[in-house]
Amino acid sequence: MPLLSPGSLDAAHLLRLVLLPAVMLAISVSVHIVANNMDFQRDQLAAKEAEVRRVLAVIREREQLLHAVVDSIDVGLVALDAEGRVTLTNRQQQAFAVRAGSRDTAPDLQQERQKIYDGDGVTFLPPADRPVRRAAVKQEVAGQLLWLGEEPQRIAVSATARSIDGQDGDCAGGSVVLFKDVTDQLAKLAAKDDFMSGISHELRTPLTSILAYLELAMEHPDLPEDVAAHLEVADRNAERLLTLISDFLSASAGTLEIRPEPTDLAGVVRSAVQSAAATAAAKNIALDNQVDHELVSAADPARMGQVLDNLLSNAIKYSPAGSTVTLRGWQHAGHSVLEVVDTGYGMDDADRLRVFDRFFRSSSARRSGIHGTGLGLVVAKEIVERHGGTIDVSSALGEGTTFTVTLPAAERRPSGSALGAEVVTSE
Numbered sequence: 001m002p003l004l005s006p007g008s009l010d011a012a013h014l015l016r017l018v019l020l021p022a023v024m025l026a027i028s029v030s031v032h033i034v035a036n037n038m039d040f041q042r043d044q045l046a047a048k049e050a051e052v053r054r055v056l057a058v059i060r061e062r063e064q065l066l067h068a069v070v071d072s073i074d075v076g077l078v079a080l081d082a083e084g085r086v087t088l089t090n091r092q093q094q095a096f097a098v099r100a101g102s103r104d105t106a107p108d109l110q111q112e113r114q115k116i117y118d119g120d121g122v123t124f125l126p127p128a129d130r131p132v133r134r135a136a137v138k139q140e141v142a143g144q145l146l147w148l149g150e151e152p153q154r155i156a157v158s159a160t161a162r163s164i165d166g167q168d169g170d171c172a173g174g175s176v177v178l179f180k181d182v183t184d185q186l187a188k189l190a191a192k193d194d195f196m197s198g199i200s201h202e203l204r205t206p207l208t209s210i211l212a213y214l215e216l217a218m219e220h221p222d223l224p225e226d227v228a229a230h231l232e233v234a235d236r237n238a239e240r241l242l243t244l245i246s247d248f249l250s251a252s253a254g255t256l257e258i259r260p261e262p263t264d265l266a267g268v269v270r271s272a273v274q275s276a277a278a279t280a281a282a283k284n285i286a287l288d289n290q291v292d293h294e295l296v297s298a299a300d301p302a303r304m305g306q307v308l309d310n311l312l313s314n315a316i317k318y319s320p321a322g323s324t325v326t327l328r329g330w331q332h333a334g335h336s337v338l339e340v341v342d343t344g345y346g347m348d349d350a351d352r353l354r355v356f357d358r359f360f361r362s363s364s365a366r367r368s369g370i371h372g373t374g375l376g377l378v379v380a381k382e383i384v385e386r387h388g389g390t391i392d393v394s395s396a397l398g399e400g401t402t403f404t405v406t407l408p409a410a411e412r413r414p415s416g417s418a419l420g421a422e423v424v425t426s427e
């Protein structure tokens, strides 16, 4: 008010009057803006913190789920990072380590003092040859059989490693080694082998005696012709039975004898076709033998006859009436190739992959009640492989099956006896 009195208001007074409030106003506006900005940033930080907490909770939940799943499976598991360091093991794996004799640590089974033996059950397996170490140095581990611990507590496990590919720069990859307890499976296989070889031995003894007496009977000078013919059929079938029993024994002991000689496989095929003719005719199945030229191989004619008998009898057994079974043969790149093709029931992929397993019978074969042992192809494969050859199968469910046998071709000409071999029909 004193300033407003006339004559007292000069420029300096006026400046002071305006400048102070203006400066105050500018300061308060700036403070307001800064405070607002800080509030905004604090809100943003709080929102980010909440998001991080939520993501952490999800990760923790997933981790708990992973541990629960990994611990609940009955397969031992060891996970490795890209450098081969163990990052995760599960409860089952710890149980395996206890079997191997380490109560405290090392579920990865890499310690020297752990009692771990090779597939034969006797050779101590050094840590460098154990599955986790092998997976760590990027070796392939597929179904490695190990024995853990000592009798009577020992168990057999089969180990397989799978590598994990790093998907991007953040994930370096690594591998997972899985251990499966196969003690029961091995025990069952051993029991089956024992059973088979026991039965085979029991059957062989009386059969040998039957064969000896048949021979004596056939040597009798006053034998009427029809009785001699009947005895011959009995003798032939008893011999066949003896071969079958020997195969049962061989399949359980792995002792098939092969005597390769230059042999024309076309002759072997002809004999097999003639032997199968009666069974095929009874089922109204046509046998189309297209092997009409020499196929000389280093082969045991009797054993290869056995292979073809089995493939043909399977083709007939697993085909419906009215279909055709075709036999083809050719020579290729120093090998003789034989094919038995049927247009029968076929198999799906899962069954096809197991046809050469001992005692395997496809689900459709079991359901249909077709008789079989699941051993014929085991013996066939062993015979072919003993010849240095291979046997393969391709099949489609409901469409048919093709078995392909490949044998090394022989350099020399076949001996006369093998060409057009004597036909033995089963009666």
Ligand code: ADP
Residues within 6 Å of the ligand: 310, 314, 315, 318, 342, 344, 345, 346, 347, 355, 360, 361, 362, 363, 365, 366, 371, 372, 373, 374, 375, 376, 377, 378, 400, 401
């Ligand atoms: P078996 O015929 O006595 O059962 P094999 O070892 O000869 O024994 O055959 C094993 C299994 O493979 C058979 O039980 C059958 O399920 C399947 N198999 C073999 N050959 C054929 C085929 N030609 N077509 C369809 N399935 C087949």
